[in-house]
Amino acid sequence: MRFKKQIKKYYQSRIEAQKIPELDKVLQKKINMGRVPKNRKDLVLNFIFHAGIIICFVFILIVNSNSVQSLQKLDPDNQKSYYVQQKFKQGIEKIKNYFRPNPVPDKKEG
Amino acid sequence: MLKEKFLVLIKSSFSKDKKDELFDYIWKNYRRRISFYISNLIPSYLPQFEDLFQDIMLKIYRNLNTFHPSSSFKAWVYSIVRNHCLDFLKSHAEKFKAPLNPSEEFAGDRKSPERLVIEKDIFKKIDFVIQSLDTQDREIAYLRFYENLKYREICAILNLDMNATKARIRLIKIKLQKKLRRVL
Numbered sequence: 001m002r003f004k005k006q007i008k009k010y011y012q013s014r015i016e017a018q019k020i021p022e023l024d025k026v027l028q029k030k031i032n033m034g035r036v037p038k039n040r041k042d043l044v045l046n047f048i049f050h051a052g053i054i055i056c057f058v059f060i061l062i063v064n065s066n067s068v069q070s071l072q073k074l075d076p077d078n079q080k081s082y083y084v085q086q087k088f089k090q091g092i093e094k095i096k097n098y099f100r101p102n103p104v105p106d107k108k109e110g
Numbered sequence: 111m112l113k114e115k116f117l118v119l120i121k122s123s124f125s126k127d128k129k130d131e132l133f134d135y136i137w138k139n140y141r142r143r144i145s146f147y148i149s150n151l152i153p154s155y156l157p158q159f160e161d162l163f164q165d166i167m168l169k170i171y172r173n174l175n176t177f178h179p180s181s182s183f184k185a186w187v188y189s190i191v192r193n194h195c196l197d198f199l200k201s202h203a204e205k206f207k208a209p210l211n212p213s214e215e216f217a218g219d220r221k222s223p224e225r226l227v228i229e230k231d232i233f234k235k236i237d238f239v240i241q242s243l244d245t246q247d248r249e250i251a252y253l254r255f256y257e258n259l260k261y262r263e264i265c266a267i268l269n270l271d272m273n274a275t276k277a278r279i280r281l282i283k284i285k286l287q288k289k290l291r292r293v294l
Contacts, residue, residue: 003287004255009229010236011256015146021160023137023167 133171136187141167143257144191150248151195158198166194185263188253192267232290239289243282250275251282 075081170190177186253259265275
């Protein structure tokens with residue numbers, strides 16, 4: 001019994017004398033960032049999500065460049081696009097005028 | 111009280127806050143033991159010791175949710191520590207062939223000077239025997255005599271056979287008793 005007690009005391013004194021490094025700031029930061037997904041499942045989902053975004057981006061780039069090229073073929077001197085733009089502006093103005101209140105008649109005129 | 115709270119926490123589901131609280135408890139109560147256990151495997155004077163300690167603490171934190179409450183927490187912690195140290199030793203195999211230096215450091219407390227001198231003498235003798243053991247026997251001695259782990263838990267941590275572990279513990283005990291017969 002005394003033997004066991006002494007061994008325990010020995011270990012206790014060794015443990016108490018053990019120099020402990022402080023909790024590293026980097027470790028503390030990592031702990032605070034513990035919300036970062038660590039599971040393989042999360043990582044796979046993350047990968048799929050990002051890969052999807054990249055594919056969409058590439059697709060838009062390709063489609064966009066094609067449509068620009070075909071428009072240039074149809075309208076080389078930008079006449080048609082200018083006409084469409086003007087029509088569009090006129091349409092917008094008409095809509096705005098429709099919603100604008102009627103002008104109040106001037107009393108002096110009457 | 112703390113222990114009870116710890117058990118409640120560990121048995122409940124893991125949220126970020128609970129995980130932090132648990133880790134705080136481990137940091138307060140186990141850091142010295144963990145550091146001491148590492149020093150049984152890797153010399154504490156090495157510059158990599160601190161990094162290794164931090165890595166192990168981070169590993170424990172990250173793996174807290176993998177701990178199964180039905181198993182022994184101490185055994186789980188020491189398995190992580192041991193496996194990490196072994197990986198480290200494997201990757202730095204050439205550097206760590208030198209044996210560990212026996213420690214002369216013991217913590218003093220409020221005891222009479224005579225008692226302290228006697229105790230220090232006993233501790234030195236115990237230390238001499240412990241340091242003369244090979245690394246695995248040192249681990250076994252610590253896990254059995256200080257942490258009071260069961261045979262099967264020690265076997266699980268060290269990947270050893272039950273009978274071999276029992277025999278080794280008996281041998282360590284005999285060695286220590288022989289050495290300490292005169293002083294105790």
